Amino acid sequence: MEKYCQECGEAIDESLNFCQNCGHKLHASSAQGTLIPPKKQPRTYSKKQKIIIGAAAALLVIMIGGYTWGKSYFSPEKTAERFITAIIDEDYEKVQDMTRMQGESISQAEAEALIALAKDEAHYINIETTNLEDFSYQNDLMKLTENGKHLFIFPKYLFSLVPQYADFNLPFENIETTFNEETFPAKKNDERNIVYGPLAPGKYTIHSTYSGELTEAESEDVVILGDSSSDTVYQDIQLDAESTTFHLYNENGSPIKNAYMEVNEEQIPFDESLNIEAFGPLNLDGSVTATPIIETEWGKVTLDEIKIEEDYYELTLNTVSKELMDHLSEVILLYGEEYVEAHAANDATIFTAVTENVRENFQDDFSYNIEYGKNFTGQLDKIEINYDELTFYDKNEVSVPANFHFTASTFHSDEQPDLEERIDTVALRIIFDAEEDKWLIDEANSYGMFSNTDFEATETLEGSQELHQAAKSASKPASNDVDAQVEEATLNYIYNLVEAINADDYELVRPYIKDDSALHGMQVDLVDRLAESGMKQEVIDATVTNIEEDGDAWIVTTDETIKKIYNSGEEETSDYNWKYTVESDGDGVSLTNIE
Structure with missing residues (x-):
């Protein structure tokens, strides 16, 4: 039968005299034990044990509550x-x-x-x-x-x-x-x-x-x-803001090397099709300006500045560089002056600004005039040119319309000239002669005595207004009066000598001088010498004051007022009295000497 400690109520080992649980000493009577265990006494805890137990209980409550809350919250x-x-x-x-x-x-x-x-x-x-x-x-x-x-x-x-x-x-x-x-x-x-x-x-x-x-x-x-x-x-x-597009229309066929829009000193190039597809972006309010510039084989062309306000612009290249216009204007003006001079003399060798083909065509016309006694007296007043209508056939060949204004008369040998205004509207074909390094007139179509009132000039060239009198005709004299013929030959000589000096071309005065005469040698030297010095001359007035027959010749006295323009720019006007010897050469008369 088990025995129990009367102190703590735990079972005890019978071989021990104390309680192995609480250490209570057992008495003999106790050691003998009892059959019924004593009542268990409550356990006492220290303060520390109580705190630990309380904390554990609280933590358990919190954990259970937190889990419940977390399961709901999340x-x-x-x-x-x-x-x-x-x-x-x-x-x-x-x-x-x-x-x-x-x-x-x-x-x-x-x-x-x-x-x-x-x-x-x-x-x-x-x-x-x-x-x-x-x-x-x-x-x-x-x-x-x-x-x-x-x-x-x-x-x-x-x-x-x-x-x-x-x-x-x-x-x-x-x-x-x-x-x-x-x-x-x-x-x-x-x-x-x-x-x-x-x-x-x-x-x-x-x-x-x-x-x-x-x-x-x-x-x-x-x-x-x-x-x-x-x-x-x-x-x-x-x-x-938007982009704008530019298209350049090469209306006159200019030989373009490069084309671009210049904006704020920046160059925006046109493509091979002469387009700028997307220029910008920018505000289309005119605050941005652009200048189209086209570089050609014959110089730079600058079109009008554009205030950009649209999303598309078509630009038209219908003009040429000032450099090219200056060259073409120079040859056109020279051609106009030589036209009246050559027609007055019926001499195509006077032309220096035309191709050989044109010279030959004119000479055929002059041969006809000489044969049928047709004469021309006239002057070039002005030339109007429309460079906006210029067209390139290739880079060295252009066509440009021009109005030639003359005061002129075409008449027969037995008639007197009746000068009147004449306007010839022509299309000039001009080519560049690389060997001579200059532009030459190669064709002048539609010559006629009519006026084109629709013509719009972009440039006007003033002519010299120097009157060129008709020269002798091969079949008929310029006048039935011999004195008039001699006077005419003398005056033609005076005016054409000045032209020869200015152009450094003796051929301009040669038709009026006998080739093997003393005057011929003197005037060849004079033209060379004055041209070399850079002097230019202008006939202010020339008058035949007397004609005296001398055997088979005539002694012609003149009063001449000549302006000399030196290379330095200084000018001097002098009066001269000359006596010329004029002789018959079978078909007409020519000068042989001067005193």
């Missing part, structure tokens, strides 16, 4: 409620904490856009229900998913957002765009088309800016990214 239902509250309160940080897109956190700009979308009147996101089932059913831009653990215990639920993409069509390149003032990288960037994404669903304020040399522009717009299938949203970006 539940899907409560997570949805907190998310909706964060949207309503515009708590951007909390929205960021409670959302993910493709496993990544969204930015504050995206959180702002998401909240703006949820509050939009179109109800892209329904925040009027806190019921998780309803919320999930009515909002297909996000899905509640488990994402890790809270406190290593509770499932962590976050809203996974459907990624969005924005495709912007840009009016021109180099436009910077921000979403809610934040810059996002582009998924695709092809010149004037740019795709942004992935972005969180949202209602974004997009701010587009451009800063260039010609203008600065900006715009602000709203784009809604709320496609549940992640389909791309397209939008055009509008800015208060």
Whole structure:
């Protein structure tokens, strides 16, 4: 039979004289034990033991309560409620904490856009229900998913957002765009088309800016990214700036080497088709000006400056460089002066500004005039040229219309000249002779005694208005009166000698001097000497005062007033009295001597 300690009531070992549990000494009577165990006494605890036991009990209560609270707080239902509250309160940080897109956190700009979308009147996101089932059913831009653990215990639920993409069509390149003032990288960037994404669903304020040399522009717009299938949203970006296009029409066929628009000292080149497809961007308000410049084989052409106010300009190149116009004007004026002189003399060798083909054609005409006694007296008053109508046939051949204004008369040998105004409208074909390094008249079509009232001149050249009297005719004298014939030959000599000196070309006066005469040698030397000195002369007046017959010759006395223009620019006008010897040469008369 078991024995029990009367002190603590625990069973004791019969072989011991003390209680192995509490150490109470057993008496003999006690050692003998009792059949019925004594009543167990309550255990006493120290203060420290009591504190530990109390803390453990409290912790257990807290843990049980915390688990119960956590299981409720982190539940899907409560997570949805907190998310909706964060949207309503515009708590951007909390929205960021409670959302993910493709496993990544969204930015504050995206959180702002998401909240703006949820509050939009179109109800892209329904925040009027806190019921998780309803919320999930009515909002297909996000899905509640488990994402890790809270406190290593509770499932962590976050809203996974459907990624969005924005495709912007840009009016021109180099436009910077921000979403809610934040810059996002582009998924695709092809010149004037740019795709942004992935972005969180949202209602974004997009701010587009451009800063260039010609203008600065900006715009602000709203784009809604709320496609549940992640389909791309397209939008055009509008800015208060545009590009303009230039086309250069080479109307006259100029041999163009280079063409460009000059803007702020910068050269914007035309392409091979003479186009500038996208010039700008800039404000089309006239604040930007551009100057078209065309470099040709014959110099630079600068067209009128343009104040850019349109998105398309067609420019017309219908003129040539001043350098080329000066060259052509010089040869056209020389041709006009030589025209009246050669026709008065019926001598094509006077021409120096024409091709050999033209000279031969004129000589055929003059042979006819001589044969049939047709004479010409006249002067060149002016020449009108329309360079806007000039056309290139190739780089060394052009055609240009011109009006030649003469005071002239064409008459028979037995008639007196009846001078009147005459206007010849012609199309001049002019070629560049590389060997002689000068332009020459190669063709003069439509010569006639008519006026073109529709002619518009871009340049007017003043003629010398020097009257060239008709010379002798081969078959008939210029006048039936011998004295008149002698007088005419003498005056032609005087005027043409000055022309020969000025042009350094003795051939101009040669028709009026007998080749083997003393005068011939003297005047050849005179022309060479004065031309070499650079002197020019002008006949102010020339009059035959007396004609005296001397056997087979005539002694002709003249009064002459000649202006001398020295190479230095100084001028001197002198009066002369000369006696010329004029002899018959069978077909007419010519000068042989001077005293």
